[in-house]
Amino acid sequence: MGSDRHIVLGIESSCDETAVALVASDRTILAQRIASQEKEHAPYGGVVPEIAARAHAERLAPMLEAVMGDAGMELADVDAIAATAGPGLIGGVMVGLVSAKALAMAADKPLMAINHLEGHALSPRLADANLEFPYMLLLVSGGHCQILSVEGVGEYRRLATTIDDALGEAFDKTAKILGLGYPGGPAVEKLAREGDPEAVPLPRPMKGSAEPHFSFAGLKSAVLRAVESGEYTRADIAASFQQAAVDCLIDRLEKALRETGQMPALVVAGGVAANMTIRAALEELAEQHTMRFVAPPLALCTDNAAMIAWAGCERLPLDQSDPLDFKALPRWPLDPEAEAVRGAGVKA
Secondary structure (H helix, E strand, C coil): CCCCCCEEEEEECCCCEEEEEEEECCCCEEEEEEEECHHHHHHHCCCCHHHHHHHHHHHHHHHHHHHHHHHCCCHHHCCEEEEEEECCCHHHHHHHHHHHHHHHHHHCCCEEEEEHHHHHHHHHHHHCCCCCCCEEEEEECCCCEEEEEEEECCEEEEEECECCCCHHHHHHHHHHHCCCCCCHHHHHHHHHCCCCCCCCCCCCCCCCCCCCCECCHHHHHHHHHHHHHCCCCHHHHHHHHHHHHHHHHHHHHHHHHHHHCCCCEEEEECHHHHCHHHHHHHHHHHHHCCCEEECCCHHHCCCCHHHHHHHHHHHHHHCCCECCCCCCCCCCCCCCCCCCCCCCCCCC
């Protein structure tokens, strides 16, 4: 990455976390703050885009000031401004990106318009200085479920994606069906600890398929039918759903490994990477294939600005800055050359 230490200010506002961070190229997180919107969205059982955008607009400016104060720095001390420019809820993305443009213009600093998925893809390298390219990445979040070969900064080859729901979305919808509230992923994981993962005969969509991709819509529908049947406890349904999800992930990763051959490391990132049952299964898979298993700390799994700032740190020495008229993108694939996939649920 070069010998000179540089510092990047990162802004994340793609969904329902307003986040700001200062990160140095030596992997030091100098300061960071995250404001959750759980209370605002909880009554609706999911994220309401208009409410999210308004909350970002209200919180971002004071949060920027607070983070700079936490680090004892001024904008002049920063080498670049990085902000999520997509994919995500377009209103929230625009709030963060417009703010970053204003800061970059005012301070005459480079602007880094970061793909939110690239933030996740590179975040394990922020936590692990020994993680080198290439590596196989399972990116699992509320909006995305993909397997990628990460070959370098800006070099991503998509091996698989979802043809309908992302896994995080399936967790959230399962939580809603079970009456567990929002956010759903942690609630399902907690309840699953009390249940029998083999109690409910749920499907494993796409398992064994010649196609490389994921599908979780049928699993979510099967959860609804299991609840409506009245035959099973909520804990057993949660545990069985989680086990079905794990089985799907492992099957699809096994297929990807057969297609690509051995890779040095298996990496997981994204909000669902915080699920400890999923982590344990992935770690076992990596061990079977004599691969390193790398997962970021839990704080770097969910949406955060440190990963956006770090992506800026990775890009800055490569002179990968962006013009001030860069437009916010609701959809932005990491691998634009990947084949189109059937299904309306492909979000990136």
